[in-house]
Amino acid sequence: xxxxxxxxxxxxxxxxxxxxxxxxxxxxxxxxxxxxxxxxxxxxxxxxxxxxxxxxxxxxxxxxxxxxxxxxxxxxxxxxxxxxxxxxxxxxxxxxxxxxxxxxxxxxxxxxxxxxxxxxxxxxxxxxxxxxxxxxxxxxxxxxxxxxxxxxxxxxxxxxxxxxxxxxxxxxxxxxxxxxxxxxxxxxxxxxxxxxxxxxxxxxxxxxxxxxxxxxxxxxxxxxxxxxxxxxxxxxxxxxxxxxxxxxxxxxxxxxxxxxxxxxxxxxxxxxxxxxxxxxxxxxxxxxxxxxxxxxxxxxxxxxxxxxxxxxxxxxxxxxxxxxxxxxxxxxxxxxxxxxxxxxxxxxxxxxxxxxxxxxxxxxxxxxxxxxxxxxxxxxxxxxxxxxxxxxxxxxxxxxxxxxxxxxxxxxxxxxxxxxxxxxxxxxxxxxxxxxxxxxxxxxxxxxxxxxxxxxxxxxxxxxxxxxxxxxxxxxxxxxxxxxxxxxxxxxxxxxxxxxxxxxxxxxxxxxxxxxxxxxxxxxxxxxxxxxxxxxxxxxxxxxxxxxxxxxxxxxxxxxxxxxxxxxxxxxxxxxxxxxxxxxxxxxxxxxxxxxxxxxxxxxxxxxxxxxxxxxxxxxxxxxxxxxxxxxxxxxxxxxxxxxxxxxx
Numbered sequence: 001x002x003x004x005x006x007x008x009x010x011x012x013x014x015x016x017x018x019x020x021x022x023x024x025x026x027x028x029x030x031x032x033x034x035x036x037x038x039x040x041x042x043x044x045x046x047x048x049x050x051x052x053x054x055x056x057x058x059x060x061x062x063x064x065x066x067x068x069x070x071x072x073x074x075x076x077x078x079x080x081x082x083x084x085x086x087x088x089x090x091x092x093x094x095x096x097x098x099x100x101x102x103x104x105x106x107x108x109x110x111x112x113x114x115x116x117x118x119x120x121x122x123x124x125x126x127x128x129x130x131x132x133x134x135x136x137x138x139x140x141x142x143x144x145x146x147x148x149x150x151x152x153x154x155x156x157x158x159x160x161x162x163x164x165x166x167x168x169x170x171x172x173x174x175x176x177x178x179x180x181x182x183x184x185x186x187x188x189x190x191x192x193x194x195x196x197x198x199x200x201x202x203x204x205x206x207x208x209x210x211x212x213x214x215x216x217x218x219x220x221x222x223x224x225x226x227x228x229x230x231x232x233x234x235x236x237x238x239x240x241x242x243x244x245x246x247x248x249x250x251x252x253x254x255x256x257x258x259x260x261x262x263x264x265x266x267x268x269x270x271x272x273x274x275x276x277x278x279x280x281x282x283x284x285x286x287x288x289x290x291x292x293x294x295x296x297x298x299x300x301x302x303x304x305x306x307x308x309x310x311x312x313x314x315x316x317x318x319x320x321x322x323x324x325x326x327x328x329x330x331x332x333x334x335x336x337x338x339x340x341x342x343x344x345x346x347x348x349x350x351x352x353x354x355x356x357x358x359x360x361x362x363x364x365x366x367x368x369x370x371x372x373x374x375x376x377x378x379x380x381x382x383x384x385x386x387x388x389x390x391x392x393x394x395x396x397x398x399x400x401x402x403x404x405x406x407x408x409x410x411x412x413x414x415x416x417x418x419x420x421x422x423x424x425x426x427x428x429x430x431x432x433x434x435x436x437x438x439x440x441x442x443x444x445x446x447x448x449x450x451x452x453x454x455x456x457x458x459x460x461x462x463x464x465x466x467x468x469x470x471x472x473x474x475x476x477x478x479x480x481x482x483x484x485x486x487x488x489x490x491x492x493x494x495x496x497x498x499x500x501x502x503x504x505x506x507x508x509x510x511x512x513x514x515x516x517x518x519x520x521x522x523x524x525x526x527x528x529x530x531x532x533x534x535x536x537x538x539x540x541x542x543x544x545x546x547x548x549x550x551x552x553x554x555x556x557x558x559x560x561x562x563x564x565x566x567x568x569x570x571x572x573x574x575x576x577x578x579x580x581x582x583x584x585x586x587x588x589x590x591x592x593x594x595x596x597x598x599x600x601x602x603x604x605x606x607x608x609x610x611x612x613x614x615x616x617x618x619x620x621x622x623x624x625x626x627x628x629x630x631x632x633x634x635x636x637x638x639x640x641x642x643x644x645x646x647x648x649x
Contacts (some may be wrong), residue, residue, distance in 0.1 A: 137165075
């Protein structure tokens, strides 16, 4: 893409956003209350990552955090690095309590639609009553602060209710999507020893109903820590394993409202998991206070989420974006849920939901927008009148997809590309309501997050490709990995490359205007003649061909210091990889990027391996092609399409 095109913004904030956005109001508040004036967003960001104590304390005050005890210090930093940093010591609070500060009769709390059900609304009154009933039942069963409550549930109101009830009693939440295999669920939950398990009897996807009752007995037997199982009837199943209580029976129990348990700031709120493609999934544990502050900051200031908005992010309960989307309830929104395949029965299904539910903020994975672009989706301008933002994450969104959104979805929408992860249950880089949007670029580094691009010498660089690092602690960084008592796995995951500096594993460029471009995972980065290449560049070029449905690039090092790039492509129906297509792909990479981007081999495969959360399995496939034992590096239970491995073995 030429420099001229890159320099042209696709969107600029209008006067109302510049003057009335939540971010502008926060900046005005800083001036009035703190005497702090910032001429630009970047000046504000510099202050936020330099004066950590004043910045995070200002958010505590601005968002009027309710603590049941006064905090002593904003931050206590250990000598050894980021691990063990303490925030707002002695404070006690509750995440769910802050959500219910927004209850109102003026709008629903939740809206829900699935492949099998029409759009329905759940009032705050109903939500409160059901959370009260489930939390009272948990207490009756002896669940105390710190106990683990697990769930295998679809993206449904019951999942939200079960989480809020779990959090209300001070217990620790952890969930898997029902499409995880038995071994994948056991690998995760056995580590954390849950006492209660919420189980769906099944789920529907792509028009097909999946009966999950067959694994209930096996799951019950494998998780020996379980005391009780709650069965949620989702597809009308009848099977009840031992120790099982019906969800409906719990809702009919008498209760006296919600009793919110105040817990310390660094008390665990939930346990999320790494993909598990390279061994046993890491049980990443986050704090109540860290997620509360981070979600308020990210959703309110960086996505401009306001009371009365309708917030949607297409997810399953096994992806951190489900937990992140829950945070929109902190901002007074109606949370819109959808359960099912995003392209079934047609590529219009979620766009129709956005229209009928009057969604204000619409989010999905980058792969979804690219699929819509390839399917030729076009939205009539009058359909999405309520839509203010479109969010994208999961993988880099191509410049072409940026332009497609503005041409074929909504020309005046604010496109927010963001990137973060399970590691912080939020975004390191994301949107800014007072900055323009450029194709292929993320608008900014988020407040309080000191992202840098390090060169091979561990020095920060600008306008150059580098290793993405975070050089200052954040409250939403993991408090620990569950069961990792010496923090060995935690240390090895982020701090094994640079002393006391978080290496995230992405390959990025910070531009001269302080926007960010992500080029893919650095552990799958291609290295040709000492020049490192992000896989996203190859995918941008290759997948722009109408014949190419998907692709995967892998770099294999040689003992002489050189290496080869192998490109695997999935073609559209009835297309064959002939010499002409190979030549055109190589020419596009050579002329669009550089000769170093040209693969040594191009092979046609039927499918590209993906994790359940939708990430291409670049690093694991590389290990297989290097002759390593697949059983050691790939857990098929964590894959969306395990049958795709056959062609790589």
